[in-house]
Amino acid sequence: MDFDIIFGNAARAAFGPEAIILALAAIGLNIHFGFTGLLNFGQVGFIMLGAYGTSVAVATFGWSLWVGIPIGLFLALALAVALGIPTLRLHAVMFAIVTIAAAEIIRILIGSTDAIGLTGGPLSVSFDAGAFFDLNPYADGPQDRYGVGTFAFTGQQMWVITVGWVLVALVSLIVFLIIRSPWGRVLKSIREDEDAARSLGKNVFWYKMQALMIGGVIGGMAGVIDAIKTSGADPNGFRPQVTFYTYTALLLGGAATYMGPVLGAILFWFLREWIESFLRQLSAEAWLPGAIADFLEGSEGIISVAMVGLALVLLMLFRPQGITGNRIEMQLDAR
């Protein structure tokens, strides 16, 4: 059992591109759910449109990546509007179900064989993200590694990570500023008591729509980073559980806080990868009975996702405010 490798893997996941994508998705979701009280269960739809908008613009239409990225973000914005108009007046739970359904519709359409010519259908779409990596200041030879042990990245990964974390910091700062403003206080008042906000003359529907749009575009940014990181997109990567992982990260760090989503995303990937690496090392141990080793072999990923489910249950039971949150702000009984 080599704990250097286990912790190295976990740290790489915690600071790598996956954590950045999850952090951005969670920051967007935090605006929906944490600050406005919208039960958006279709966050993956925004991520998916960000990723596919970028990929399809470059791969299918042959446009520049710098055109593709705004297209991805615009599609996420358009989804927010299209989704918000019919659903924002609904009961919270119905809103949750409709948002899941909408994200699934998009995924099925994108992944169908009828869409092969546009999105690649059930195959993934891939494009050349060279325009992004041309700006890479890190030396990117086959031997170049940044870090120690298994906690190391290639030059290309370093560039994605640098840009990604700067983006996370910028977005967090913007969210901090807008939530502290009078506009942000209206959002919170809608979360606490929608009717009270309405009776004070606030256009609740429009505020919710703005929150949905801003959070959706931030979700779209997560998709853009995902597309650049993998140089493409795959419909199977956008199943509903992505939204559930995002909730796990957000609730772990603390909903309705500024640093919660970022902290939660880092922790989520650290713990998930730690468990997976630990099990992988464990199943190779000689002293382990053969039956258990066989059972573990190849199941490490499945078990680590099962742990995510367990973590959600335990979090809600014992610490619904997460690590940094405020318990009072998580008492969302009204809806």
Place this chain on the structure above:
Amino acid sequence: MMLAVPALAQDGAEPGQTQLNGTIRFGFDQFFEGVAITVADSSGAEIGQAVTDTDGRWSVPVPGPGAYRVSIDTGTLPEGIRLREGQESLVDAVVDAGQSRAVVFAVGEAPKGTPFGERAAQTVFNGFKFGLIIAMSAIGLSLIYGTTGLVNFAHGELVTFGAVIAWYFNSSWGELNLIVAAVLTVIVCGMLGAGLESGLFRPLRDRRLGIFQLVVITIGLSLLGRQLVQLFFGAEPLPYRDFQVQERWEFGPWAVTPREVATIAVILVALVAVGLMLQKTRFGKATRAVADNADLAAVSGINVNRVVLIVWIMGAALAGLGGVFQGLDADIDPFLGFQLLLLIFAGVELGGLGTAYGALAGSLIIGMSTEVSTLWISPELKFVVPLAALILVLLLRPQGLFGIRARVG
């Protein structure tokens, strides 16, 4: 289900060999042998040819990375099979050095001679059956919501659990007849429901957790349950041992298997029994009272916790049985229930939350629209129809088709 998907693992391909490959198949079980594929470079000069093997696989090595044009000889496709509409017989593919690039040709059945009316009748029948399965699985979700206000996102996993437990009884533990296995499954699922209610959800109600926390807990349970099924049962779809191959009975335009008739009969009996129980018996009256107002029911001497417990047992048992029938219809895999969950939600909401007969009607509409849509659109898109219908109904009639208008938001 009519698509040609690239082989997931490039069996037999040498590592590092730059090549184009693919599998010509229809659904998950028909692979076509002897289909000719030609690869040319971008100027049109032929590079190589291949003919699919018994597993429908083909591969053509190419000299290096670059763009190639792949064409399929449609004349070599078997009788009754042709390229899907919109699928060109000439496809461009770009391959990187040392990589295998999969090329897809979507093939499907050429329209058979079956008249439209007959196909329509058959899809209506399939939709009716599917709607009944949804309705039976939905009873528990709807009653649990009605009596406790809990929206159970793990309800789909109860359905999956039923299908999987029955599979184990049928194929592994004692190799029981599927009918015996189904009865045992109903008992096991009922016990699971009782355990969930008394071990988890009743204590949670006593702690007065918010609606959001409860929803997230059920999502966590759903994730956990699905992963456990994947861990023990595996991700590969598997069928039951019994009742797979059956002679079809002809009724006018319908050709139905005995197992489909049995499915419909059992579900109808179960639905009628539940309906009568809710309307005629003392327990039914108590259930409706709790659903109306749990506090008032409690002060008038109804044991609310006992009512909720029985509702959970019944709901979980019916969901499990729904899983058995769904598994009989399509094969069993860990996502069986979650896929059904969205349709169950759609059915319940379409009919109007908290209306028993509305939920039945809504489920039937969802089932029918799913199946009947395959007359016009590709079957892989059929789940889009009910989900879109759900959004549309909520847009036009937020209270559902049969619900009573209440102020929402």
